[in-house]
Amino acid sequence: MLGFIWGQLRGRAGRSVALLAGVLVATTGFVVLTGATTTARLDVTGAVERNTRAAYDILVRPKGTRTPLEAERGLVRPNYLSGLFGGITPAQYEQVKQIAGIDAAAPIAMLGYSTSSVRVRFDLTDAVDRSLEQQVIRLDPTFTAERGLSTAPSSPRYVYVTKRPLLYPEAGTDPNDPLFPYSDGRTYRYDPQCGQVPREVLPGGGSQPICDPHLISQPANSGLASERQSWSVDTVRLLPDGRFEANSWLPDRAQRVVTDELVVTYRVTVPFLLAAVDPDAEQRLVGLGGAVTEGRSLRLDDTTTETSIGPGAIERSIPVLSTSRPYLDVTVRSALTRLPQARPAGLPIDELERALSRATGVGAGTEEYALTDGYRDLLAEGISETGCCSGDLQTVIQAGAPEYERLPDGTLRAVARPPFDHALYGGQNNLNFRPRPWLADDNGFRPVTALPQPPTGANLQFRLWRTIGIFDPEKLRGFSDLSRVPLETYEPPRTDGADERSRQALGGRPLEPSGNPAGYLSSPPLLLTTLAAVPKLLAGDATPTRTAPISAIRVRVGDVAGYTERSAERVRLIAERIADTTGLDVDLTFGSSPAPQTVELPAGSFGRPDLRLTEPWSALGVASVITKAVDRKSLVLFGLVLVVCGLFLGNAVSAAVRDRRPELAVLACLGWPARRIAALILGEVAALGLAAGLLALGLAFPLAAALDIGIGWRQAALAVPVALLLALVAGLTPALRAARAHPAAALRPLVAPARWARRPRGLFGMALVNLVRTPGRTLLGAGALAIGLTALTLVSAAAYAFRGAIVGSLLGDTVSLNVRGADTLAAVVTVLLGAGAVADVLYLNVRDRAAELSTLRAVGWTDAALGRLVGYEGLLIGALGALTGAGLGLAGAAWLVGGLPAALVLVAAAVALVGVLVTCLAALVPAALLRRLPTARLLAEE
Template structure:
């Protein structure tokens, strides 16, 4: 009773401590940017509805659906602290010049040379690669004259950069207006370069199709001369001016999609501290409005740009030095033939980072604040969400769609930019957003007012990162060894394809006040309801708790009733891994098996409920095991005293009085055990690092009394039925037909069958221990199954395993004690029989093996039935029978048999101390 009571107090303390630790972890790690996510009606995907998860960065496929009036209704709900709207607008394809330094590739001794630049574009960790058309740089020591403009006459002399006037250059029979090479004798020859492709109206062109031909003069001082555009304030003049540089650099075109979204700056500041994350320029203001530039038909929209583009894109460039016999004075076709036939000498290579070039471009734009036409919004592309096919194992396979390069074109323009990966395997359907309002009189564009660093925003726990993070890049890790090897053990980032599977977060943030001007030409549905989602933070909520959960639930219900929108409670959510298969790409990327972090909703609630259920079940299991163990002990004691109780009946004791005698003895033992437990529970708990507390230690007294009375009730009733004649009748079994055992193991089985009640009681006690251990494993398995699969659940599951192991060990030890008690009683009752066997020549080793066989057989019966009972309980608990539980039951059954064998050690050791002579004399 002392062991059972003390064990119960310590175990309940451990389980309660585990519960408090889990709830504290949930409350601490579930604080997030917002508690409620409001989306347009019907925006939940089938996968989200079925799994209770929100896929990462799905905003890239959601454009509008919430009206300003509905947003105001959300903000007006009682209890809403912050309502932050976001309106997704689409991708603006921006030309990013990636500068290539050719200085080291120039032969300083050559009079004329051409350097060929061979770019190879790569993305998606280098798995997607494509070679672009070559670019050429012509370097000559002769003077190079270029027209500076303005050009008043196509036939007369025109001012050039060397201060002289020449007729405009002619190439292939037409006026080209290009550069002239001035020969030593004063003659000039046009530098026509190579043929430049020109597409039809509505065409688009990727970086792979671009080509170029630049001309530089290598001056005697070793520097390089060319020309640059001249500006009048912020407006280009259309004229050029000479420029001299120390380094020879030319740009390689990279087309980067910039995802544009509109936000409410004050709301974003309250939600994540947006203004405090600005690292260049200034923060976006609510009153920042688009402005019309003077003198040109251009409307510039203010944006706050990100300093971290999260685009995986690189350009590998190889340089080759060519020595053609002649370049100047040749037609474009002749120049191409001359370059193909020229001697080629490798001149180095370099690797360029597109993200670094974009950062430099933004910094320059901020330095040149007010300059014209930085980014264009003529062609804004909206990408739909990706589709999936669900495989039998729960994996999602992304559904490929045919790419549509034509969507990038514009009927009135030629060669509109398209990212080179736009021709890759696509997973999103693209369509154009018409932004050219006012009858096309204004050309919309964007200009940065500042740059913000997403890493400087208000940070929240990694275990509870909510979905729809506007500022988080979607990443996907390799889910199997081939995928991890292909990715170089690095996450997969977006590759810059608007129709690709992974989409970038918004690069550009403008304000809601700009939406009416920006959407002048958009469909009426988006103009009337431009907001894609509203993120809501509820007052007085800082992490998950029952009070917070109820408060958030009430607010979410009010929002749903007031607006009719889809409302998800994100309080207590946590990233959860989802396996996705990505079909192979068109540029070399193999098929990949990826793991994405989707956001599992309601994880905090599931964890708290699961730990509560687990605590209750563990308490009940420990109590049941303790009660049965004690019941076995009391029953054995009553059975051992059957002659004494029968004698009391002969002396006139009533059945009620005999029952009270047994219950009184058991209650006295329970009271003593409870008092001793009060003294033992505190130091034992302290040694185990468990805070039990005096109030829980004092609980040992009533617990011990209750256990004692429950355990003694049935034996007391049996004792009251003792027949008076039992005191005079010898305790022998009736004569039955038996069999002769031929082996020691058969004799052990025969001995167990001689006392079937005791055998079943011992096996039952062990079965309860094994079943309890199996159920403890089942409870832990079910608990982890309910919460593991999210980052928060994975962390929590580690916290509960200590208490689970303590409970499992205690139940098995109680079962082992019951088995040892049964074996000991059997040895004591058969002491005379065992003494006789020793007298006729049996050795102590043979007798010990006999006892061990009995214990192992008893263990096999109890452990097998206990494992079966545990499995049945597992099925009732979690409604299924996973393969993992079969392993748990098998391990516990084997453990039960081993424990039974160990339990026989002490009774076997007692054999040597049997007084054989006295027992034989008494017999």
């Protein structure tokens, strides 16, 4: 049998070489693509391992705080802490710390917003006309926020500039005395309608008060009034030397101040979010102590101190660490107008307001000041008892989480709420010394409540915070942006425009927090205190927050670096222990990555339009999904290559069997059993497969080196068994068909007649008839091409239509960039093998119909006409395969991304066109063989 097989292979050297070349190309391509895919997988796993170490691995939250939306989509919203106040007890925190294997367990207790103030400075020096003896500069402030989209005008402010001498009230007298001393040594009766205001000296020696409504005694609960509703009159003297003189109040006396510039300062109410942490745990988690730029960091023993500030009054002071970056997008702009005819001295409040509002003036410029600049100016004063930085905690406001409506396309629409009750800032039960922020009058997205006031008992209690240190959040220990988890303790949430209209409205910049406690975006805590200070701060709080103040625990597991299966299992086991021990909600943030979500923000009442935003939520378990997807992708690529190779070789072996039909029929007549005939075919195929495998083993290394692909000896050695197995599988069906063939089969035509009665018209119709006569062979060629084009469509869609967005996370996008080379190589090779299968089909059609084609040539058909006939056949097969492959790839890509964008359709159309062109090029080879047909011999045999 072996000698017979060798003789057959040597006797048909042309077909044997062709079959050997087919197996060699398929096997070598398989081995090289396997190496490319393995290399890509190593790159992917390496990228995942390098970029999945986040600030913490496990997020522990109170039971029931995981929203249905987060659970359904496997996400954590970026502002999860801003709406979470308490829920975890100190005992549960101790249980978490006791679990073995935890490197750091950092609790954070969100306490609420403290109303403080920031100075806004306007330089009016250039607005003053120094030739005038008296004038008023009117400021018309406008508050702006949210990239200038929200604006609100404020009540005007006035600065009276006079060259006449001024008398200033002195401090330190009995407040019950109706006579008040002034800087000229005389006493003047207190005017309850004007307050303790400067007096302008008249030319005759007398004086008149200059009323200022801002200095009139106000009720203690100023929070009921908006900061935009307050108007004031400041008084400044222009000295003969060109400098400016004003009065400055100190704790125990008034002081006259002379400056070269006229700078007017106003205070703007700013909500400061306060949170409590464990200093040691925070140091282990992010290195908080190393980010302190001034003062000192928090210590475990930092707690609330109580000081008597007078009869029946106690002050509770809470030590805090203040951030150097407030992350507030609020600006105050003011138009300046000079009123040269205004004379406010001696006018009562009502008449003064009418006179100033009706006065005519001329424009004197504009001024603009950002609240972030005011905050930095505050920090520049340095940390001291009288300087930076302190604020009251009489009113502490807590804002809940936003709610969403889910739109049909998956977009989240934030549910708008009306402005919250102003009594929360100041009312019968909430003592507040500052007006409410201007944005508190805007529509919000969060429910707002207020902590109860501390019990007064026998003493009136005042709460305030005092800065002991300043830290820069950007100096904290960094982590990969690709594995960023919600760390809003130190960084603000930022959202970008999701469509062109929103991006233009935002000026191409991200939307940032506005300072509104009920706003959609919440700024990070600007103040950090210790957990030890919380009990006294919450004294009198009857809500569960007092007994369970901790909002979340961020856990980092020890002995874990990048993402590996071992590390993932270790984190999972510790998370299970935490959940079983404490009963809290536990999320595995290990291996997570930002996953942008589209959020629609309804319009605000201060001008902000509807916005469509992209918000970076955190997708959990992305690393696991990616590594598993890479394995599945590898299997799919292997399968595609093998299927296309199998189709290519199966067609080639079938052609070899068809060429030997008469010979096989003779062997059957001589008594050869069916199994021996099948063994003969399989033996020949196996010999060629073995030879091709050995040759592929030798070619794999230089080819891989040329393509910069790593292949090991074991991987290259697979070429031999793969080639042998592939050849046997491809030859099995033709061998069985040959074994079952009847001797009379040699007399049957090689092609079947077409099953329709109409005669074809033209070359195109004849080409279609020819393909229908061999449907199996036609579908085989089209199917092989379709498989390759399906893969190429998917790869091209990921590379050009979505730029990696199919994966849906930043880490996934980066990984997709790393694997495109291997994916594209595999897809291109499968397309080329498919085109080779089409060329083989056309070649076999020419061989099987050689007599017919010779007859057509004998009756006058030119070689060009016959070439066009073969070309049309190739075009039809290519179009069938291209449309099928591009359609399947289009459907697969649309399913992955959940939509059918125009870019995807264009990519699929381009791939289909490429497939048709490649097929037409492949058809040139069999078309060229027509000229070599021996017309006379074929006609004689016919």
